[in-house]
Amino acid sequence: GAVVSQHPSWVICKSGTSVKIECRSLDFQATTMFWYRQFPKQSLMLMATSNEGSKATYEQGVEKDKFLINHASLTLSTLTVTSAHPEDSSFYICSARGEVSYEQYFGPGTRLTVT
Amino acid sequence: KNQVEQSPQSLIILEGKNCTLQCNYTVSPFSNLRWYKQDTGRGPVSLTIMTFSENTKSNGRYTATLDADTKQSSLHITASQLSDSASYICVGSTLGRLYFGRGTQLTVWP
Numbered sequence: 197g198a199v200v201s202q203h204p205s206w207v208i209c210k211s212g213t214s215v216k217i218e219c220r221s222l223d224f225q226a227t228t229m230f231w232y233r234q235f236p237k238q239s240l241m242l243m244a245t246s247n248e249g250s251k252a253t254y255e256q257g258v259e260k261d262k263f264l265i266n267h268a269s270l271t272l273s274t275l276t277v278t279s280a281h282p283e284d285s286s287f288y289i290c291s292a293r294g295e296v297s298y299e300q301y302f303g304p305g306t307r308l309t310v311t
Numbered sequence: 312k313n314q315v316e317q318s319p320q321s322l323i324i325l326e327g328k329n330c331t332l333q334c335n336y337t338v339s340p341f342s343n344l345r346w347y348k349q350d351t352g353r354g355p356v357s358l359t360i361m362t363f364s365e366n367t368k369s370n371g372r373y374t375a376t377l378d379a380d381t382k383q384s385s386l387h388i389t390a391s392q393l394s395d396s397a398s399y400i401c402v403g404s405t406l407g408r409l410y411f412g413r414g415t416q417l418t419v420w421p
Contacts, residue, residue: 202354238413239315239412239413240400240409287352289355299357302347302354302355303354
């Protein structure tokens with residue numbers, strides 16, 4: 197089956213620093229990748245949608261200059277949280293979708309803690 | 312407004328028992344209805360996907376139903392196991408977007 201990986205699985209950083217999270221589709225080409233954020237006991241909230249080779253589309257209320265998304269290849273998308281603050285602490289999950297299937301395959305998530 | 316509501320918010324059952332989780336959705340235009348299992352600290356894993364024409368689908372001990380008229384879905388878990396302890400999320404899909412419920416937190420006790 198389709199596998200999506202994320203790296204790192206957890207990260208702790210100091211306030212004001214930047215953190216990069218990678219999302220990879222391991223056995224299929226992902227034309228579209230999605231980034232979600234999930235707070236404790238809350239549902240997944242879509243942050244942005246990225247298509248390979250083009251700029252990401254951000255959801256209302258998500259700062260594009262703070263959450264930089266790059267989808268440079270069909271197997272890799274990155275989310276960079278710039279100048280992180282404690283309120284950015286959350287569980288970040290990516291998903292990937294191929295050309296043919298409407299199925300989204302989710303990564304295992306990255307736990308970000310900003311101190 | 313597209314939204315998905317789930318009940319109960321949490322549920323505790325004994326190992327070996329059955330349970331049913333509920334989902335009401337208002338997603339339009341409707342593409343499909345999905346159920347995911349999410350273990351703590353992990354990403355969601357797909358259990359079932361149902362389109363408008365399907366009213367039941369099984370995946371092992373998991374059976375999902377869909378009533379497109381009342382916009383309700385249920386997930387029935389048979390002969391629960393300790394490993395079933397997780398959050399079960401109902402998701403409505405429309406126009407390539409997913410709308411997530413908050414999930415039902417299921418705890419299975421030995």
